[in-house]
Amino acid sequence: MSSPTSPPGGGREPAVIRVEPLVTARGVRGPFDYARPAGCDVGAVVEVPFGRQRLRGVVTALAETSEHALKEPLSIDETSLPPSLVELALWMAGDVVSTPARCLDLLLPPADVTERTRLWAAVVPGAIDAGTRLTERQRALLDRLPGWTGDDLPALRRLEARGIVTIEPRAQDRRPDDPAVGAPARPVALNPDQTAAVERLRSAILGAAARRAGAGDAPASVEERLLLHGVTGSGKTEVYLQAAACALEAGRGVVVLVPEIALTPQTVARFRARLGDAVAVLHSGLSRGERRDEWWRLRRGEARVCVGPMSAVLAPLEDVGLVIVDEEHDPAFKHDGDPRYDARRVAAWRARRDGGVLVAGSATPRPESWLALPRISLARRADGRPLPPVELVDVRRCRTVLERTVHQALIDARKAIVLLNRRGWATSLQCADCGHAWQCPNCDVSLVLHGAGGPSAAAAAAPTMAAIGSAGSGVLRCHHCGHREPPPVHCPACRSVSVGRHGLGTEQLAADLPGHVFRLDADVRDRAGVLERFGAAEEGILVGTQMIAKGHDFPDVDLGVVVDADATLRFPDFRSQERTFQLVAQLAGRAGRGGATSGRVLVQTRSPEDASLRLAAAHDAETFLAGELDRRRERGFPPFATLARITCEHEDEARAQAAGEVLRQRLPREATGPLPLFRRQGRFRRTLELRGPHRGPVVAAVRAAVDSIAGSRGARGLVVVVEIDPR
Numbered sequence: 004m005s006s007p008t009s010p011p012g013g014g015r016e017p018a019v020i021r022v023e024p025l026v027t028a029r030g031v032r033g034p035f036d037y038a039r040p041a042g043c044d045v046g047a048v049v050e051v052p053f054g055r056q057r058l059r060g061v062v063t064a065l066a067e068t069s070e071h072a073l074k075e076p077l078s079i080d081e082t083s084l085p086p087s088l089v090e091l092a093l094w095m096a097g098d099v100v101s102t103p104a105r106c107l108d109l110l111l112p113p114a115d116v117t118e119r120t121r122l123w124a125a126v127v128p129g130a131i132d133a134g135t136r137l138t139e140r141q142r143a144l145l146d147r148l149p150g151w152t153g154d155d156l157p158a159l160r161r162l163e164a165r166g167i168v169t170i171e172p173r174a175q176d177r178r179p180d181d182p183a184v185g186a187p188a189r190p191v192a193l194n195p196d197q198t199a200a201v202e203r204l205r206s207a208i209l210g211a212a213a214r215r216a217g218a219g220d221a222p223a224s225v226e227e228r229l230l231l232h233g234v235t236g237s238g239k240t241e242v243y244l245q246a247a248a249c250a251l252e253a254g255r256g257v258v259v260l261v262p263e264i265a266l267t268p269q270t271v272a273r274f275r276a277r278l279g280d281a282v283a284v285l286h287s288g289l290s291r292g293e294r295r296d297e298w299w300r301l302r303r304g305e306a307r308v309c310v311g312p313m314s315a316v317l318a319p320l321e322d323v324g325l326v327i328v329d330e331e332h333d334p335a336f337k338h339d340g341d342p343r344y345d346a347r348r349v350a351a352w353r354a355r356r357d358g359g360v361l362v363a364g365s366a367t368p369r370p371e372s373w374l375a376l377p378r379i380s381l382a383r384r385a386d387g388r389p390l391p392p393v394e395l396v397d398v399r400r401c402r403t404v405l406e407r408t409v410h411q412a413l414i415d416a417r418k419a420i421v422l423l424n425r426r427g428w429a430t431s432l433q434c435a436d437c438g439h440a441w442q443c444p445n446c447d448v449s450l451v452l453h454g455a456g457g458p459s460a461a462a463a464a465a466p467t468m469a470a471i472g473s474a475g476s477g478v479l480r481c482h483h484c485g486h487r488e489p490p491p492v493h494c495p496a497c498r499s500v501s502v503g504r505h506g507l508g509t510e511q512l513a514a515d516l517p518g519h520v521f522r523l524d525a526d527v528r529d530r531a532g533v534l535e536r537f538g539a540a541e542e543g544i545l546v547g548t549q550m551i552a553k554g555h556d557f558p559d560v561d562l563g564v565v566v567d568a569d570a571t572l573r574f575p576d577f578r579s580q581e582r583t584f585q586l587v588a589q590l591a592g593r594a595g596r597g598g599a600t601s602g603r604v605l606v607q608t609r610s611p612e613d614a615s616l617r618l619a620a621a622h623d624a625e626t627f628l629a630g631e632l633d634r635r636r637e638r639g640f641p642p643f644a645t646l647a648r649i650t651c652e653h654e655d656e657a658r659a660q661a662a663g664e665v666l667r668q669r670l671p672r673e674a675t676g677p678l679p680l681f682r683r684q685g686r687f688r689r690t691l692e693l694r695g696p697h698r699g700p701v702v703a704a705v706r707a708a709v710d711s712i713a714g715s716r717g718a719r720g721l722v723v724v725v726e727i728d729p730r
């Protein structure tokens with residue numbers, strides 16, 4: 004298929020390239036025309052003269068003529084994007100109100116790393132005969148050739164001098180290490196539910212492939228997008244693996260998205276073990292060299308499967324026949340920076356663009372997917388056990404962190420997982436005498452105490468969650484800008500030394516729990532290591548934030564605990580019910596897998612009547628989703644409407660406000676705002692919202708308003724962030 008940006012077949016050779024310079028400013032509006040060097044096509048990365056500068060840019064289109072006098076590019080890079088990715092960038096820029104340059108930049112490999120070369124030695128054919136004198140050691144050395152020279156270089160150089168071996172530099176790919184978890188290399192025998200799921204996916208994948216190839220017997224209709232709704236532990240990974248193998252056999256590329264690589268080592272390991280070198284891994288934890296080399300393995304077509312978090316959906320694969328989104332409900336699939344793309348939406352775009360199949364899988368799917376996608380269901384656990392019983396524990400009258408029975412259950416459990424969605428030791432500090440609170444100098448938020456030891460609330464079973472700590476230990480940190488300062492010895496306002504620590508965090512809870520405790524949260528560097536050690540341990544407690552609930556498959560966890568199930572419910576957001584349901588149901592799914600015990604889950608809450616909690620406790624996703632969809636339909640929230648949020652940020656509060664007011668005037672009348680958000684990273688913020696029944700008009704109205712202020716004089720120092728359907 005020819006890309007829509009190339010000229011119609013048989014036309015004149017286009018003489019003009021349209022280049023989008025890779026600059027971040029919204030004010031620079033490309034593309035710009037240049038003379039086309041021979042062979043320079045859509046996707047080429049070039050360096051072009053631009054005013055008095057030289058800029059890197061990407062060719063996004065060809066044209067026959069231009070109304071400008073054209074300059075030539077200064078050079079053409081060896082890197083190029085497949086035309087489908089150029090199309091993707093242009094679509095994405097429009098879809099999330101970003102710029103083509105920002106989107107193209109995400110698609111390219113790291114720019115300043117080059118190929119790594121190493122010396123490669125090979126035996127010269129016919130150079131050895133019966134008369135060649137060689138020592139034992141030399142013979143052993145020759146036996147291992149051809150290969151990298153490594154430590155044997157001096158010895159090999161001597162053989163080279165005798166004309167027996169050749170030594171020359173060769174490119175050697177930097178490969179990421181495989182996760183250190185075991186994974187069965189062979190397909191397991193599927194149960195009937197899984198078999199039916201694989202069959203349905205196979206016919207979709209093969210049907211799509213036949214249609215793409217223009218085969219005469221291609222089916223008239225193909226299921227292009229599917230939801231794999233499988234309860235926790237139902238063996239979805241096995242279904243994905245067989246689907247991926249099927250797409251590979253059909254000669255097509257596969258993208259597999261996981262929420263976060265360090266938290267899903269088992270999934271990655273299973274793909275690597277089963278599909279071998281066809282699998283490339285792309286994520287931000289790789290070194291720049293590894294990332295470059297994995298990118299090239301995909302670009303050259305040596306690797307046909309890309310596994311990774313969010314950004315793996317931007318892999319330079321051509322002819323994508325299958326895109327899998329595992330744990331599709333996870334908010335990690337939404338990009339934080341600009342462009343604020345949603346990997347699930349991009350996944351759907353890529354599948355559609357290449358005529359492939361999209362599979363979104365989860366035990367707790369999003370209402371959006373539940374509404375829009377045909378479903379395949381895996382109703383039972385693969386190990387044949389029932390889902391663990393979940394009990395809501397009313398803590399309204401409880402004055403300790405852990406209710407008595409919960410505490411006892413933790414002592415009795417062999418292996419437990421405990422969820423508390425707040426990291427740090429204490430989430431705020433306040434002077435017990437004058438009320439002074441410690442705040443970040445750059446952001447209007449409390450500083451969080453980290454790394455403090457000493458007496459704590461939970462250990463002493465103190466009547467409140469606050470405690471007076473040992474002064475001066477640990478560090479105060481801002482979770483929004485990274486600011487750090489030493490904790491106070493006394494209050495700067497009244498010189499009192501009674502500084503109260505409020506809000507229990509994971510660090511403090513971990514310090515107070517009995518037995519061997521493993522902690523997992525965003526402050527822990529080696530997350531995969533923690534998971535591995537907990538998995539291998541005979542007994543112990545894994546404590547952490549939501550990341551402990553993400554798809555892990557430990558066979559012998561007999562207890563799951565949610566310390567504060569109301570934390571997400573209290574969020575003033577239309578997704579708070581959905582989040583709470585997902586978190587509790589996912590945590591519950593970690594208990595009682597595979598091993599000898601059936602497991603048990605205890606959920607502490609002050610809202611035991613809440614429907615999302617009750618339905619999560621009953622493992623009833625269907626009823627929850629039906630109710631949630633009704634609620635959203637009534638109130639006009641996604642997926643029944645599109646919601647756009649625009650935030651203006653400026654170091655000068657008046658300027659942020661002024662920009663917000665200008666935007667408000669240029670947006671349709673039903674827009675709301677500008678409302679203040681808390682100051683962050685030294686910038687004052689104002690936010691506006693626009694809601695409408697259809698995505699197209701909402702996005703177009705936002706784009707028009709935002710474009711009208713970008714590049715204007717008042718826009719200096721102004722950062723405008725647009726988010727469509729915020730997570």
Ligand SMILES: Nc1ncnc2c1ncn2[C@@H]1O[C@H](COP(=O)(O)OP(=O)(O)OP(=O)(O)O)[C@@H](O)[C@H]1O
Pocket residue numbers: 191192193194197233234235236237238239240241365366385386553554555556592597
């Ligand atoms: N047919 C099968 N027979 C026996 N065990 C199986 C079968 N299929 C999968 N399993 C095992 O069941 C366990 C759960 O599988 P998997 O991790 O894929 O679940 P999942 O559906 O992704 O669950 P979650 O939503 O909780 O992540 C794994 O240990 C897997 O090896």
Ligand SMILES: [Zn+2]
Pocket residue numbers: 443444445446481482483484485486684
């Ligand atoms: Zn800050």
